[in-house]
Amino acid sequence: MPPVYPDERRQQILSLAREIGRVEVTDLVSRLTVAPETVRRDLGVLERQGQLHRVYGGAVFVGDNTFEPLLERRNSQHVADKERMARAAAAMVARLPENSTVLLDSGSAPQAIARAFPEGPALTVVTNGLPVATELAAKPNVTTWCLGGRLRESTLACVDEWARSRIESLTVDLAFVGVDGLTVHKGLTAMEPAEAAVKAAMLDCARERVLLAHHGKIGRDTFCRFAGLADIDVVLTDEQLDPGVAKEIEDSGARLVCA
Structure with missing residues (x-):
């Protein structure tokens, strides 16, 4: 399997968070087959970008604060x-x-x-x-x-x-x-x-x-x-x-x- 680059991995995390509203570190470790430290680092990057908000055990999606679903x-x-x-x-x-x-x-x-x-x-x-x-x-x-x-x-x-x-x-x-x-x-x-x-x-x-x-x-x-x-x-x-x-x-x- 070809390597997954950090930007691709973070996009996968963001897509999942956008879909269900929240992501958990343990679930992402299993889905992405990476270490917990890698997931936490990715969540930190996405939070600094204003896409996610870190919470205990994971993060919630905040990226589309200007988007109002029907x-x-x-x-x-x-x-x-x-x-x-x-x-x-x-x-x-x-x-x-x-x-x-x-x-x-x-x-x-x-x-x-x-x-x-x-x-x-x-x-x-x-x-x-x-x-x-x-x-x-x-x-x-x-x-x-x-x-x-x-x-x-x-x-x-x-x-x-x-x-x-x-x-x-x-x-x-x-x-x-x-x-x-x-x-x-x-x-x-x-x-x-x-x-x-x-x-x-x-x-x-x-x-x-x-x-x-x-x-x-x-x-x-x-x-x-x-x-x-x-x-x-x-x-x-x-x-x-x-x-x-x-x-x-x-x-x-x-x-x-x-x-």
Whole structure:
């Protein structure tokens, strides 16, 4: 077998990280038939290039921070993790008293939460996501309010001044807000200014604020900062989160729930 040059090997690592969101040193050693030290050196090079972010035991992909995949594609990624997160979110909703108000952001994780919404006490739910509203329409105990505004094609979210001003006039008991990136240093970030402004308003109007952050989004910064970790109460993520990063989040004061 001809030798694999370092640049080729790093491209293989990057392609795998781009596909699944995260790579592990032990897995790469087996795939590439190289020493662990070689893999760690490659990960260090890719991190300095801004393509990966090193975490305990491997790295997460951050190279396309300006690229926003379509909602249809995101709905097919990390499905099992999002379903577990949705069940944990549904348990939080189930504890609310009757006639409570819930705000659900747009996106694939909020859509999974809407599917998992519990039957029981009457609730009012506000959302800026059209697919989220469609899922909620089948819930007999839920009264759904849709926010207007400009519809973004890639996320099917209502944004801009119309949506933001409506949110600013509300007070809700519990808000589930998505994120494109989360680091302890930079805080909560989104890829697009209009969505970032709406997310900031969602946090401001809620008595309890839950951040939805799949492990692949933690450890990366994207274009627009809209809040810090001090502005949320709970970080809801999945069980694959790096333990070191988990401790940093908990040390910041937010309650961490790994589903």
